[in-house]
Amino acid sequence: xxxxxxxxxxxxxxxxxxxxxxxxxxxxxxxxxxxxxxxxxxxxxxxxxxxxxxxxxxxxxxxxxxxxxxxxxxxxxxxxxxxxxxxxxxxxxxxxxxxxxxxxxxxxxxxxxxxxxxxxxxxxxxxxxxxxxxxxxxxxxxxxxxxxxxxxxxxxxxxxxxxxxxxxxxxxxxxxxxxxxxxxxxxxxxxxxxxxxxxxxxxxxxxxxxxxxxxxxxxxxxxxxxxxxxxxxxxxxxxxxxxxxxxxxxxxxxxxxxxxxxxxxxxxxxxxxxxxxxxxxxxxxxxxxxxxxxxxxxxxxxxxxxxxxxxxxxxxxxxxxxxxxxxx
Amino acid sequence: xxxxxxxxxxxxxxxxxxxxxxxxxxxxxxxxxxxxxxxxxxxxxxxxxxxxxxxxxxxxxxxxxxxxxxxxxxxxxxxxxxxxxxxxxxxxxxxxxxxxxxxxxxxxxxxxxxxxxxxxxxxxxxxxxxxxxxxxxxxxxxxxxxxxxxxxxxxxxxxxxxxxxxxxxxxxxxxxxxxxxxxxxxxxxxxxxxxxxxxxxxxxxxxxxxxxxxxxxxxxxxxxxxxxxxxxxxxxxxxxxxxxxxxxxxxxxxxxxxxxx
Ligand SMILES: Cc1cc2nc3c(=O)[nH]c(=O)nc-3n(C[C@H](O)[C@H](O)[C@H](O)COP(=O)(O)OP(=O)(O)OC[C@H]3O[C@@H](n4cnc5c(N)ncnc54)[C@H](O)[C@@H]3O)c2cc1C
Ligand SMILES: Nc1ncnc2c1ncn2[C@@H]1O[C@H](COP(=O)(O)O)[C@@H](O)[C@H]1O
Numbered sequence: 007x008x009x010x011x012x013x014x015x016x017x018x019x020x021x022x023x024x025x026x027x028x029x030x031x032x033x034x035x036x037x038x039x040x041x042x043x044x045x046x047x048x049x050x051x052x053x054x055x056x057x058x059x060x061x062x063x064x065x066x067x068x069x070x071x072x073x074x075x076x077x078x079x080x081x082x083x084x085x086x087x088x089x090x091x092x093x094x095x096x097x098x099x100x101x102x103x104x105x106x107x108x109x110x111x112x113x114x115x116x117x118x119x120x121x122x123x124x125x126x127x128x129x130x131x132x133x134x135x136x137x138x139x140x141x142x143x144x145x146x147x148x149x150x151x152x153x154x155x156x157x158x159x160x161x162x163x164x165x166x167x168x169x170x171x172x173x174x175x176x177x178x179x180x181x182x183x184x185x186x187x188x189x190x191x192x193x194x195x196x197x198x199x200x201x202x203x204x205x206x207x208x209x210x211x212x213x214x215x216x217x218x219x220x221x222x223x224x225x226x227x228x229x230x231x232x233x234x235x236x237x238x239x240x241x242x243x244x245x246x247x248x249x250x251x252x253x254x255x256x257x258x259x260x261x262x263x264x265x266x267x268x269x270x271x272x273x274x275x276x277x278x279x280x281x282x283x284x285x286x287x288x289x290x291x292x293x294x295x296x297x298x299x300x301x302x303x304x305x306x307x308x309x310x311x312x313x314x315x316x317x318x319x320x321x322x323x324x325x326x327x328x329x330x331x332x333x334x
Numbered sequence: 335x336x337x338x339x340x341x342x343x344x345x346x347x348x349x350x351x352x353x354x355x356x357x358x359x360x361x362x363x364x365x366x367x368x369x370x371x372x373x374x375x376x377x378x379x380x381x382x383x384x385x386x387x388x389x390x391x392x393x394x395x396x397x398x399x400x401x402x403x404x405x406x407x408x409x410x411x412x413x414x415x416x417x418x419x420x421x422x423x424x425x426x427x428x429x430x431x432x433x434x435x436x437x438x439x440x441x442x443x444x445x446x447x448x449x450x451x452x453x454x455x456x457x458x459x460x461x462x463x464x465x466x467x468x469x470x471x472x473x474x475x476x477x478x479x480x481x482x483x484x485x486x487x488x489x490x491x492x493x494x495x496x497x498x499x500x501x502x503x504x505x506x507x508x509x510x511x512x513x514x515x516x517x518x519x520x521x522x523x524x525x526x527x528x529x530x531x532x533x534x535x536x537x538x539x540x541x542x543x544x545x546x547x548x549x550x551x552x553x554x555x556x557x558x559x560x561x562x563x564x565x566x567x568x569x570x571x572x573x574x575x576x577x578x579x580x581x582x583x584x585x586x587x588x589x590x591x592x593x594x595x
Contacts, residue, residue: 015593021593022590022591022593023593072500098494098495098496098593099476099477099492099493099494099495100494100495102459102460102461102464102476103464103474103476103477104464105461105464106429106433106460106461106462106463106464106465106468107464107465107467107468107474109429109430109461109465109556110430110433110465110468110469111468113430113556114556115428115430115555115556115557116429116430116459116461116556116557117557118429118459118460118461119459128560132565133457133562136565136566136571137564137565137566138353138562138563138564138565139562139563139565140559140561140562140563141559141560141561141562142557142558142559142560143557143558143560144556144557145555145556145557145558146556147556152461155591156591156592179471179473182472182473182504182505183473183474183475183502183503183504184502184503184504185500185501185502185503186489186501186502186503187501197499200515200517201479201480201491201515203479203493203495203496203498203499204594228589228594256518257515258513258514258515259515260493260495260496260594261589261592261594279370279514281495282592284585284588284589286585290573290575295573298571298573299571299572299588300571300572300574300584300585300588301572301573301574302573302574302575302581302584302585303573303574303575304575304576304578304581305578308578309578309581309582309585312578312579312581312582313582313585313586315582316582316583316585316586317586317589317595320586320590320595321595
């Protein structure tokens with residue numbers, strides 16, 4: 007059976023995204039995981055549980071797994087040696103960069119926004135946030151698939167992986183992009199609203215200045231910035247400079263959580279560029295739900311404390327959930 | 335400093351995406367706009383002038399005749415001149431081919447910095463910038479949420495898409511793709527609006543770039559589309575109701591699936 011190269015997320019691969027990639031990789035061949043760091047027993051056991059047959063750790067000393075360039079070299083080297091059936095990469099910011107670079111190096115087609123993989127490989131791509139599904143194939147080189155792993159239901163299928171060391175001659179170019187320490191204060195507890203990766207805002211539904219603490223606590227729990235709708239800032243529940251809308255700050259976070267925000271036009275103009283939008287509101291007809299990837303019809307005062315507790319529980323005891331993702 | 339900004343014309347949001355019989359995006363006759371991220375890339379180019387001397391900005395697009403509008407917008411915003419890569423053979427190009435053409439254009443122009451958006455507002459693969467950097471064999475800094483350019487060095491701030499923040503540094507020349515978090519573009523200055531009409535737009539063909547037409551377009555594509563099916567409106571994707579505990583668990587699952595927890 008041909009190998010399928012799976013690029014691990016993070017350095018050890020013990021993330022849900024990697025397990026999702028393994029789940030689809032098994033349909034195409036024998037999954038081989040490329041790590042961004044050394045292999046450790048816990049990681050190897052987890053990858054085995056999801057069907058990894060081979061594990062290739064990042065050779066040390068080397069540039070390390072934070073470096074996209076190092077992972078590109080690993081994938082290119084392994085692809086040349088093993089001519090795999092496909093290369094699967096989770097579609098994050100690093101993943102898309104790596105996929106594009108590997109595509110150029112191997113002169114191989116790259117398919118992005120892949121939400122399902124069928125034998126072939128044939129990829130199902132989600133276009134325009136799911137308004138179209140496209141079926142496509144790579145007809146030159148090793149298919150490089152950037153997979154939106156949140157669309158994959160993770161299913162275990164135990165195997166016993168062999169850990170194989172590979173020798174990779176990293177060219178000097180892999181050190182061209184350096185990671186430096188952020189200047190102090192930059193990545194502090196409360197990032198700036200306009201550049202925050204995660205933004206949590208509260209609106210009229212939060213109800214009071216005291217209850218607005220829920221917004222701040224959830225923002226803190228997710229490492230994000232807290233903001234408010236026009237109503238929330240008008241009523242003084244949060245500072246005026248925390249206003250998110252067309253005339254306040256326009257935000258483009260990776261994750262936007264709206265708590266008790268109905269979603270007026272001017273508010274939506276300030277946040278529709280968020281990559282993922284989650285809303286909690288008691289009114290099922292609230293316009294904010296029309297923008298949401300996930301909407302929760304419920305009372306902010308009840309749902310948010312439960313969510314904070316659940317986040318704390320999961321942080322204390324990480325699990326990889328294999329439950330089915332159901333969508334409306 | 336020579337700056338090349340890659341800009342793409344995309345169907346305007348009101349019209350949305352539609353597909354031609356050959357399963358490519360229908361670009362004929364529809365109103366188009368400069369992709370939002372690319373508008374910000376042009377603006378970031380202009381802002382370099384604060385720290386860097388003699389900033390010279392060339393906007394480059396590869397697209398059909400109608401894409402000239404994107405270049406006019408870029409000139410209006412303040413780019414100094416523009417290059418339109420226009421060639422019938424380019425229709426149906428995939429990301430590999432697009433990056434081949436754009437990299438060749440940047441190389442021909444000579445550059446210290448290539449700026450571009452991170453994801454075009456239409457197909458939005460987010461693969462072109464990394465491909466361009468790889469082809470030019472210069473450092474690539476992608477998804478910059480904040481950009482700082484000095485005479486010889488570039489620094490970006492970015493999160494990995496799940497909220498983990500990093501600062502990356504590289505020497506110039508380099509390719510940088512920026513996100514909309516870099517900030518809203520400023521309104522063009524009056525002088526640049528008046529000047530825009532006088533600025534030069536050069537038109538290049540594949541011949542200008544010595545690229546063999548067989549390498550690009552539908553003929554040269556490494557990916558083929560077999561079928562396009564309308565799915566469902568993009569949003570809302572899911573609406574959940576129920577008791578607070580189970581909805582909170584569902585919410586946490588959702589955040590974990592997307593690696594925010
Ligand atoms: C629905 C759909 C799905 C597609 N899927 C794939 C696929 O899976 N694999 C594949 O290889 N191709 C695919 N394509 C084709 C691909 O989108 C085109 O090749 C396109 O030229 C690549 O651009 P992008 O807009 O996706 O680029 P992105 O990588 O999203 O663009 C990022 C930035 O690069 C610059 N840029 C991109 N294109 C141009 C241009 N023409 N001129 C100037 N600057 C530019 C801009 O600064 C832009 O902001 C798809 C096209 C469609 C319509
Ligand atoms: N006549 C053309 N000249 C130059 N570029 C084009 C032409 N037609 C399409 N393109 C570009 O090629 C890529 C893929 O185009 P299409 O397949 O038409 O969507 C896009 O970046 C288009 O802008």
